[in-house]
Amino acid sequence: MWGPLVRATPTKAVAALHLRSVPRSPFAPLVPRCAGVSDRRPAPTKAARPSAIQKKCILPADRVLMVFTTTSSSLAPDKMQLRAILNRVEKQKGFVYRNARFTNDGSEILVDIHPHGRSRPVCSKCGRKGPQYDTLSERRFEFVPLWAIAVFFLYSMRRVDCRRCGVTVERVPWADGKHRSTYSYRIFLATWAKRLSWKETATIFGTSWDTVFRAVQWIVHWGVVHREIEGIEAIGIDEIAYRRGHKYLTLVYQIDPECRRLLYVAKDRTEQSLRGFFTTIPASALEGLKFICTDMWRNYMTVIAEQAAGAVNILDRFHVMKKLNEKLDQVRAEEARQLKREGRGEVLKHSRWCLLKRPENLTEKQATKMSELMRHNLQSVKAYLMRDDFQRFWEYERPSWAGTFLDQWCTRAMRSRIVPMKEMAGTLRRHRPLLLNWFRARGGISNGSVEGLNNKAKLALKKGYGFKSYEAVEIALYHQLGKLPEPNRTHRFC
Helix, strand or coil: CECCCCCCCCCCCEEEEEEEECCCCCCCCCCCECCCCCCCCCCCCCCCCCCHHHHHCCCECCCEEEEEEEECCCCCCCCCCHHHHHHHHCCCCCEEEEEEEECCCCCEEEEEEEECCCCCCEECCCCCECCEEEEEEEEEEEEEEECCEEEEEEEEEEEEEECCCEEEEECECCECCCCCECHHHHHHHHHHHHHCCHHHHHHHCCCCHHHHHHHHHHHHHHHHHHCCCCCCCEEEEEEEEEECCCEEEEEEEEEECCEEEEEEEEECCCHHHHHHHHHHCCHHHHCCCCEEEECCCHHHHHHHHHHCCCCEEEECHHHHHHHHHHHHHHHHHHHHHHHHHCCCCCCCCCCHHHHHCCHHHCCHHHHHHHHHHCCCCCHHHHHHHHHHHHHHHHHCCCHHHHHHHHHHHHHHHHCCCCHHHHHHHHHHHHCHHHHHHHHHCCCCCCCHHHHHHHHHHHHHHHHCCCCCCHHHHHHHHHHHHCCCCCCCCCCCCC
């Protein structure tokens, strides 16, 4: 197959033909370019015949691409060096980029950095300029990879003879301390570590897991120091298991409608774990705290009564109904074992989700099973009807009417002779004031958002494939759920 002919009008400038072999898709037409001439081919006519130059341009379409360029002695082809790109996206004040080159095997790009001729080193402790004391050996700083090629800055650190701090190593604008990676590279890795697991991030960008961890650690520490915590009106407190053997984390979220984020992480679920939140967060940020949403864990409620007595402590509807469903399932399990001993085990077989689901959520098969259960005089059916009746509690608008209904329901439960339901009635009576706070908040505050954030927290821990230390767990949670600010950079690499 042969490519189309090029029809170009010669100009006064010298037209130089440049042939270069390039791979080409069989679906893309071969269109040689001519400087100053449109890419669109004029419609062929019968009188038009190929000229001598056009005949030379007839080449196999899958091997050679013809490119026309107009050159003269006063014009030079445009060039862009790597130094120009770095000065555009990563300009370092007081320093200049010099030589940029490949290593012998071509796997890395090395860029030399030199201080400006008139610049003086800056003390890394006090931030003041001082005379140069000496120069240390050359160090490598890893930068954001270009075209999947690792990039390293090479620089010989200077030491400063500071009048206040003595002889110290200078401060440079692209890294700090003994870190071997630049600020931009840390932000780059931390950004990808939100989307991928830390191991996958390290594998894709040709670095180590420890480098990714240090990058995320640095970005989290910077964000925690510079985050703004003001005007918190509602918080949610909950715990999640992060390791086998009853190892828990206490999590405190801000659940305001306009901002939902992780505020605090602590080990275990003791009173001391939650007290750390009130000592860590500034008191000015908690002055406007109005609502605190929790479950029925006694340690949390004790600390809230001590530290935030002015806030309304709300027992969430989700946790109350979850507790009630657990009691209902306990009744069903005990009665199923008793019926099995009597030879009637088929009565409650496959009935668990029929009893735990709401009537409107039952499938056709489950609804049929539920109709069969209603024909039997079972404690499970009585507990199910009591659970279904308690749903009316959340439909009241005034706390006084809701309190009257709650008292009547607890009385019926105590007379039912069903032990798990009697235990639930006692729990509701002990937490009666906190349950009625749900109506004082008019149902606008709940732990539904907290449960959603808990699922994200569990996903962040699962992506880690098992962190070995609590520090890594804490950093991963802040990184994923904290909505922490990031340093301002001149260019975003991802």
